[in-house]
Amino acid sequence: MCGIVAAVGSDNVLPILLEGLKRLEYRGYDSAGVALIEAPGRLGRAREVGKVAALERLLASAPLTGLAGVAHTRWATHGQPSQDNAHPHVSGRVAVVHNGIIENHLVLKNELVAEGYAFTSETDTEVVAHLIERELQRRGDLLAAVEAAVARLEGAYALGVIDADRPDRVIGARHGSPLVVGIGEEGYYLGSDPLALLPVTDRFLYLEDGDLVEATRTGCVVHGWCGNGKRTPVVREPMRYEHDDPSVGKGEFEHYMLKEIYEQPVAVANALEGRLGSDQVLIEAFGPRARQLLGETRQIHLVACGTSYHAGLVARYWIEELAGIPCQVEVASEYRYRDVVAPPGTLLMTLSQSGETADTLAALRHARARQGQAYVGALSICNVPGSSLVRESDLSLMTHAGPEIGVASTKAFTTQLTALMLVTLGLRQLHGGDGELTARLVHRLRYLPTLLGDALKLDAEIARIAQRFSGYRHTLFLGRGAQMPIAQEGALKLKEISYIHAEAYAAGELKHGPLALIDASMPVVALAPMDGLLDKLKSNLQEVRARGGRLLVFADPESGLEAADGMTVVNVPACCRFLAPLVYTLPLQLLAYHVAVARSTDVDQPRNLAKSVTVE
Numbered sequence: 156m157c158g159i160v161a162a163v164g165s166d167n168v169l170p171i172l173l174e175g176l177k178r179l180e181y182r183g184y185d186s187a188g189v190a191l192i193e194a195p196g197r198l199g200r201a202r203e204v205g206k207v208a209a210l211e212r213l214l215a216s217a218p219l220t221g222l223a224g225v226a227h228t229r230w231a232t233h234g235q236p237s238q239d240n241a242h243p244h245v246s247g248r249v250a251v252v253h254n255g256i257i258e259n260h261l262v263l264k265n266e267l268v269a270e271g272y273a274f275t276s277e278t279d280t281e282v283v284a285h286l287i288e289r290e291l292q293r294r295g296d297l298l299a300a301v302e303a304a305v306a307r308l309e310g311a312y313a314l315g316v317i318d319a320d321r322p323d324r325v326i327g328a329r330h331g332s333p334l335v336v337g338i339g340e341e342g343y344y345l346g347s348d349p350l351a352l353l354p355v356t357d358r359f360l361y362l363e364d365g366d367l368v369e370a371t372r373t374g375c376v377v378h379g380w381c382g383n384g385k386r387t388p389v390v391r392e393p394m395r396y397e398h399d400d401p402s403v404g405k406g407e408f409e410h411y412m413l414k415e416i417y418e419q420p421v422a423v424a425n426a427l428e429g430r431l432g433s434d435q436v437l438i439e440a441f442g443p444r445a446r447q448l449l450g451e452t453r454q455i456h457l458v459a460c461g462t463s464y465h466a467g468l469v470a471r472y473w474i475e476e477l478a479g480i481p482c483q484v485e486v487a488s489e490y491r492y493r494d495v496v497a498p499p500g501t502l503l504m505t506l507s508q509s510g511e512t513a514d515t516l517a518a519l520r521h522a523r524a525r526q527g528q529a530y531v532g533a534l535s536i537c538n539v540p541g542s543s544l545v546r547e548s549d550l551s552l553m554t555h556a557g558p559e560i561g562v563a564s565t566k567a568f569t570t571q572l573t574a575l576m577l578v579t580l581g582l583r584q585l586h587g588g589d590g591e592l593t594a595r596l597v598h599r600l601r602y603l604p605t606l607l608g609d610a611l612k613l614d615a616e617i618a619r620i621a622q623r624f625s626g627y628r629h630t631l632f633l634g635r636g637a638q639m640p641i642a643q644e645g646a647l648k649l650k651e652i653s654y655i656h657a658e659a660y661a662a663g664e665l666k667h668g669p670l671a672l673i674d675a676s677m678p679v680v681a682l683a684p685m686d687g688l689l690d691k692l693k694s695n696l697q698e699v700r701a702r703g704g705r706l707l708v709f710a711d712p713e714s715g716l717e718a719a720d721g722m723t724v725v726n727v728p729a730c731c732r733f734l735a736p737l738v739y740t741l742p743l744q745l746l747a748y749h750v751a752v753a754r755s756t757d758v759d760q761p762r763n764l765a766k767s768v769t770v771e
């Protein structure tokens with residue numbers, strides 16, 4: 156992960172770099188640093204452990220100024236968070252920031268050590284700084300030096316590079332990690348994400364893998380592969396950033412996560428907009444190739460990570476029941492290394508909020524390389540237009556959640572589920588499912604934003620329950636059918652932001668082992684909508700109660716479940732069983748949120764995590 160920013164302008168670029176870092180903190184926040192060319196031949200550098208605010212404090216006491224600079228916020232992969240390991244890394248006149256992983260760094264390090272280079276960090280990145288410095292000595296030109304250096308790198312990287320002798324320019328390189336060029340009035344900028352640069356521009360060039368860019372105050376030249384194994388200047392069309400700037404603040408909310416939980420009714424309405432007809436989904440609105448791809452689909456491989464994976468697990472229930480199409484769901488980090496068998500007619504579906512998750516991207520590439528012929532195509536469901544996943548897929552359905560800042564995914568998840576329900580209904584229409592149920596579900600989808608709004612009204616009740624809950628050390632989440640992945644998502648939310656150990660089980664699995672854990676110190680959270688499995692679930696809840704377990708049940712008002720000694724029941728708005736996974740998600744998000752607040756954790760930026768996992 157990590158976030159990088161670079162700038163070359165007509166004024167001191169330090170404020171732009173620092174603001175960019177703050178906006179990229181979602182990518183990592185264990186240390187941060189900047190390097191500026193203070194005068195020709197003189198590099199100034201500041202690095203600090205902790206968040207960007209700590210770096211700002213350091214710079215307040217020892218300011219730096221310069222017209223060109225690079226900056227970095229880190230999520231440690233090689234070497235613990237420390238000042239020495241923080242970027243930028245410097246070698247001679249060269250300062251480098253890097254996002255990604257250099258897989259052959261040990262080989263390169265041995266080579267450079269043998270030539271006399273001294274290493275001061277445990278990072279993989281430092282080899283890049285020394286390699287560029289060595290090539291700069293040989294070639295005398297920074298762009299040529301970066302080109303020669305990256306030719307030696309294996310792995311993934313986005314780089315920002317400056318040369319102290321050339322205060323008029325910065326160089327960027329992209330291979331497997333995101334990098335955009337911001338076109339400003341007063342300068343040119345590089346960033347891991349347009350978000351970093353919105354205060355200075357809304358015009359961006361999206362670099363492609365293999366691109367190098369040389370930026371000055373007044374322009375930039377992108378050098379891309381031209382087919383004969385050489386780079387040549389290429390045109391990357393500028394694109395305008397169309398969204399509102401999400402960093403305008405948290406508004407009335409204490410945390411971005413809570414704001415994003417509350418945005419879900421509107422986000423889901425946006426995900427539905429323009430895609431529902433009177434009693435069908437509008438397949439053409441999914442994109443030009445949608446009808447053909449979905450029509451030719453005979454089975455689906457659904458691949459994703461984390462929360463997005465849980466959305467895929469829910470969709471399997473929908474796709475198999477409503478469209479009659481076999482669907483297998485797998486975490487991308489496994490799929491990418493497996494000898495996957497894809498029978499002819501397989502649709503590869505990837506799910507990703509960011510569209511930059513390294514494992515998900517690699518799974519897509521792996522599938523194409525292995526069994527290109529068998530796949531009818533690749534469909535991605537994604538929240539970030541222009542992301543790598545979107546660009547590499549045959550068809551993309553955007554979730555329109557709007558930027559999500561909290562590391563814990565909330566509105567991205569429910570909008571993914573919404574998009575997945577639309578795809579399910581599209582498949583149903585094309586594969587002969589009866590129209591009556593389709594029409595009923597289309598009508599219910601229209602009502603979904605209202606239902607989600609009703610679910611949010613449970614906030615105060617859940618906040619009270621969370622006070623009690625925050626004292627526990629372990630939790631079990633139970634669900635059946637399509638609520639099983641929601642139990643998994645609830646457990647992930649809780650552990651991610653409150654650091655309480657939480658596990659999820661299909662309720663029917665309880666007696667096959669986990670029941671041994673149950674006692675008064677082990678609360679069990681269960682999901683009990685009105686569906687054909689409710690009676691089975693009730694039996695499972697009895698098994699817990701009989702062993703003194705403490706139950707918190709989110710239940711349909713008609714479920715017949717009532718509060719009793721050791722059992723708290725929260726009534727969730729009544730809803731149809733197909734949409735219940737979305738509705739029951741919200742109380743679990745709120746529970747995790749309020750428990751985390753009660754435990755005073757860093758809700759928006761939980762320890763050890765980052766929002767966008769662009770390294771393996």
Ligand code: M6R
Nearest residue numbers: 461462463507508509512563564
């Ligand atoms: O951007 P993606 O959806 O591909 O991210 C996948 C996971 O890293 C992500 O969902 C992660 O699990 C969330 N932070 C959990 O809240």
